[in-house]
Amino acid sequence: MVYTVNKFGVNINNCGNSWLIKARLVGVVKLSKVASRTIDLPEDFSFELMASAYNFSWYFDGSELIIPIGHGELTIAVVGKEGKEELRITLFSQKKINYVDALFEKVEDVIGINEDLKDFHKIWRRDPLLSQSYDFLRGFRLRKTGLWNALLIGVCQQNASFRQGWNMLALIYKNLGLKVEIEGGKATIVPPSPERIARSSVGELRKCKLGYRAEAVKKCAEAFYSGILSEEDVDKYGEEDLTRVKGIGKYTARLALILSDRRYELPPIDRWLARIISEVYNVSVGEAEGEWVSRWGKWCGLAAFITTLALDAEPLTQALRRIREGRVTPTFNESKVTPLTLWKFI
């Protein structure tokens, strides 16, 4: 992949599919290297799976993972493998910073390097739906993201296919995000701040193909901008705090807490997963949530996430067919757009 910056903005040439990120409104910000260190790669940790899952080309290119870490100054981390047993984390920022230790810790938290999933793996290995995917996905770790970004992801998923939802999110980033050039020639996009969205018109958001979801995105932005919600307090929030925002219901609230605070005990049961549970475990759709909770206990959210990876987030009809045919493992196919290959296409 080739990244170049010119007077028109950041041009990302991705697999021959070139497009221009217009640097209108914000221009290009340049970040310089401030610190770098290596950490040991745990035995059971797959950097590639962690970095690939539900990601964009401006965050992952197959070898290096870019993580925006808003913490005072605009800062991003670049993470890549160093040999077989180490990861190198490099921090880039606009200015010199004196709290790099906190930032390195934050990166480690985001990539889930110290997560202990032994108890989860015990259930996974013998689950009728997911056991087949265990050997493919056991090294997976969920990349944590901020609450605001998690809510954006959730809203884009509402009543839409996986592909449609991620197209919407990509448009939000491309149209409204902050284009950033990293020392060394890479380029990326930092998601738009709540303030940026709160000041945008609903019409501007509609251009991101959000449809009626534009209202929900705007309400979320206003909740952060006005201080009703804040990133730092995510660990204090429950579903009910998030569902106070109009447009955020139970599903989106749970998903957002899973993605932003690893609240794996929450079952994000949408119509898709409810039908799958109903078919696989032979219960009614109404009983699906209870069934999932009884099987996964405090791991409901992580299991739901992994279910989407194992079935390539196929629309319901195809997902059910895949289950019937016993193909509940990710397709690593050159041309197929899946949660694990999205970064090659968008």
Add this chain to the structure above:
DNA sequence: TGCCAGGCGGGGT
């Protein structure tokens, strides 16, 4: 074409 898709809120019972 027309109908559906990883939700949601509002208005009905």
Add this chain to the structure above:
DNA sequence: ACCCCGCATGGC
């Protein structure tokens, strides 16, 4: 507490 409908948009 439930049930049901409309809602933008893209994809088939």
